Amino acid sequence: MEKLFGIPMQSIMVVMVVLLFFCIAVIAFIAWRQPVIFKLGVRNIPRRKAQTTLIIVGLMLATLIISAALGTGDTLNRSVNSAALTALGPLDELVLSSTDAEGDANVSAIITDTMPTSSVDSVRDIVAGNDHVDAVGGILLSQSPVLNIGEADTSQLTSFDQVIGAATQSNPTVFMAGLEQSTVDAIGGIKDQAGNPIDLNALGDDGVYVGEETADDLQLSVGDKIAFAAQNELQFGVVKGIVPDSVFTGAVQPGTASMLMELGRLQTITGKEGLISGIGVSNAGGTREGLKYSDEVTQQLKDGLAGKGMGVVPIKKDNVDQAELIANVFVTMFVVFGLFSIGVGILLIVLIFTMLAAERRAEMGMERAVGAQRRQLIQQFISEGAGYTLLSGLVGTALGVGAAWVIAQGFKGFAGDAFNIEVYVAPRSLVIAYSLGVVITFLAVALSSWRVSRLNIVGAIRDIPDAYRAHRNRKQLVWGIVMLLAGAVLTYWGNDISRQAPFTIGMTLIPFGVAAILTFFGLKSRWVLTVAGLYTLVFWLLPEKIFNNLFGKMDGNIEMFFVSGICIVAASTLVIIQNLDTILAVVEHLGGRFKGLLAPVRLAVSYPGANKSRSGMTIAMFSLIVFSLVMVAAINENFVAAFLGDDANAGMDVRVDIPAENPVKDFTGTIEAGGVDTSQFVGVGRMDTIGSVVDEALSKTGEWEPLTFSGVDNGYLDTANLTFQSRAQGYDSDAAVIEALKTTPNLIVVTSSFTEDAPADFGPPPAQLKGVASEGSFAPATVEVRGSDGAVRKMTVIGVIDQQVSMLWGAYVGTPTVNELLPPDQPRAVSYFIATKDGADNAAIAADIERVLLPYGAQGVDIEQEMKDNQTTQQTFMYILQGFMGLGMIVGIAAVGVIAYRAVVERRQQIGMLRALGFQRNRVAQAFVIESAIVVILGILSGAVLGLILAYELMTSEDFTDGVSVNFIVPWTTIIVTLAVAIVAGLIMAYLPARQAANVLPAEALRYE
DSSP states (O other), rough: OOTTTTEEEHHHHHHHHHHHHHHHHHHHHHHHOOOOHHHHHHHTTTTTHHHHHHHHHHHHHHHOOOOHHHHHHHHHHHHHHHHHHHHHTTOOEEEEEEEOOTBOOOOTTTHOOOOTHHHHHHHHHHHOOOTTTTEEEEEEEEEEEEEEETTTTTGOOOOOHHHHHSSEEEEEEOOOOOHHHHHHHHOOOOOOOOOOBBBGGGTTTEEEEEEHHHHHHOOOTTTOEEEETTTEEOOOOEEEEEOOOOOGTTOSSSSSOEEEEEEHHHHHTTOOEESSSSSEEEEHHHHHHHGGHHHHHHHHHHHHHTTTTTEEHHHHHHHHHHHHHHHHHHHHHHHHHHHHHHHHHHHHHHHHHHHHHHHTTTHHEEEEEEETHHHHHHHHHHHHHHHHHHHHHHHHHHHHHHHHHHHHHHHHHHHSSOOOOOOOOOOOHHHHHHHHHHHHHHHHHHHHHHHHOOOOHHHHHHHHOOOOOOOOOOHHHHHHHHHHHHHHHHHHHHHHBHHHHHHHHHHHHHHHHHHHHHTTTTHHHHHHHHHHHHHHHHHTTTTTTHHHHHHOOOOOOTHHHHHHHHHHHHHHHHHHHHHHHHHHHHHHHTTTTSTTTTTHHHHHHHHHHHHHHHHHHHHHHHHHHHHHHHHHHHHHHHHHHHHHSSSTTOOOEEEEEEEETTSSSSHHHHHHTOOGGGGEEEEEEEEEGGGGGGGGEEEEEEEEEOOOOOEEHHHHHHHHHHHHHHTTTOOOSHHHHHHHHHHHTTTEEEHHHHHHHOSSSOOSSOOOOOTTSSSEEOOOEEEEEEETTOOEEEEEEEEOOOOTOTOSSSEOOOHHHHHHOOTTOOOOOOOEEEEOOOTTTHHHHHHHHHHHHHTOOOOEHHHHHHHHHHHHHHHHHHHHHHHHHHHHHHHHHHHHHHHHHHHHTTTHHHOOOOOOOEEEEOOOOOOOOHHHHHHHHHHHHHHHHHHHHHHHHHHHHOOOTTOOOOOOOHHHHHHHHHHHHHHHHHHHHHHHHHHHHTTTOHHHHOOOO
């Protein structure tokens, strides 16, 4: 990756290294100027190895999260980048048919459009004299079914039925590429698998080269015979070699089956004499090095091609930029959701040093009594914390690389055939991860050290609690005023710019500022803080409509997940802690009903109540991580259900895609003649690909933006269950919109992504059509559209297809409009949609149709299964993200271990006294386990409930779901597994020190100091 959050990675690394050196310089200064203080701090690290291990496990998480996120970004960037470079090979720019006034082109034109072969000379003239261009050549692409017929006698095969009978393997969609040998020579040649340079001129009348994907799929070897179709005519070929997959050999996308032959032959058999699909331009310097000349060459081509019916696509640079964007999107999500775990880690750091300070309180009091200054106590704790920090940073960075490898293995299933996952972590990312992890941990340690150094010397020496009266603490008043003013400023600013993050943070700070001021003047803190916490929960969990009515509509982004999580968990934890005595009293009452548990339960509830800050931090840790896991799991489950609903496929069950090269004149008659049982069909509709005839629309910004147009016939409109979430005035029902499409030309309906108010998710939205509203009604909106002929047409938008129909995307016109745009005899790619009867085997129907229409290159698809497969891919990513976030659970578990371990050390004398009075060993262990269980379960239940509530609010928000109606589903399996793992692991970590406590000998414990 080169950038993160828009900031160059190199700049981030420099800043992080500077901050790391500053932290190390602080430690070095303490060691140099205060060697005794430094030694007093670091001597504690090796004294208790078990405790040190737990601390390092907790502290390393921030570094691990960052290292894993950056490593994942590097891996995705390298993998997608490599796939793009491999697929394109020496191809850097594509010149295609285009009417754009500025010389731009749409890459899809290479499939749908053609241009004269003479255009190659025009492009060569434009770049003549440019030493950064080393090759220009034309390429023709076509599509055909290909069958492996082995060594069959082709003279005896006169029909497709005979060919199918002789074939061992088949592929209905193979892209055929036609090149001149001069183009191959100009790009430096292409070698086959045997290492021999290919020679297109030596192929003769039947020789072909096949791509590696095709050879694997059809089990082809050199010398095998193949059969294929062009213009519905049977053709034969002999495999002369197997070549790498690239655009030049026909593989227009990774995983595409391809075949290569001499340009003239392909032009002849496809009826495209004198035509090519596009012109490839290769820059000097090889596959990677040519990228640095892309901007220069692209601009030169734009200037020369503008107004000549051609445009340029910097395809390699675009693909590399896309790889960077993909990596940044994933890293952004991993980092933002990883902040939950980092936040838990910071809480653990504060908790650890709070407990260390409690353990050494008497020792610190003696140091202060003999003249040690407060800053020296801070330096002592910083020295100890720095030792943990530097060690945990190394461990976290190394484990982060391992986590990135595990995530990459998960992405292999997510990526499918799109590209190969190549695990890679840049050294720069490791430096950033280590530096940032150390800096975050160091700052948390420094803050904790400052906090624990504040003590009353006499109280510390006597080891008694400091007296605390809120109304006498003037700093509380100051902080209350600061929070109040900061909240007011953030609220005003957020409202002014309509951004959720500053507004909601400000609205959260205000009640706590007011609470701090009120408690200073003597109001009971329990009731004031409880009210403030409940207000915050109500505010954050307001339904979207109520929020918008009260405060107006505001924009938010992915950061709102973290902001909302922190605020909600903080408020809920505050409410729990302020009412902890009541909760513990209920636990004690219930525990007393079990024979023999009254004494352990009473002992267990006494400690959390006496150490509320410590209990609160532990509850917050578990609550925060469980909150994030449950929320993401619920959102994932409901999104899948929403986009696989009954309306998602518009009532269509089977789709049959037929390429333009081999049209089927009578679809139903042909498949019936082939033995397909059409009695299972409820209806059949056809969708035509309009292609480049109309492929752009004038957006509300005044820019021409891509918009895919498709034509649907009356059969489709009568069969499909089309509903509209908004309609133009004058069309009072969905049926009226459909009838208008069937009878009136130049009317279109669009999906909601192209409305005037379409939201931008991870990038700018597509063409936003002026006057087209996503909800309610709107005046019929006239929009300007154009295509490859340059002619501007006017069409009227009369409806917006309901988001529930998630299968559709783009703009749709009826038969009258199709007849105006496309001559009846013009070849075009078409798809037939079939609605079947209930209980029909759609997969079998799709397979039967594909078998019958194999000579035409048709592909049969079970639509519901295809949508499920697509959703499974998305689910895979969400599961990976949930697993990544689950790393935070390690911190929570480590926290339980640290707390339980410290509790045993702190209460060693108390344990000895209890044992001396007759308390049995198992009762001691039960008390410690119950104590931990109370805190863990409170945190887990709080996080799970709040996570579900927030997920429900989001999934019932029209903005979040883009208007898709959702029947909320609770992911019980995920929740139960998450809660069970958290509770069991937490109790195991509590049990180990509890058993140690139970084995303490009374005499040793009473002598312990």
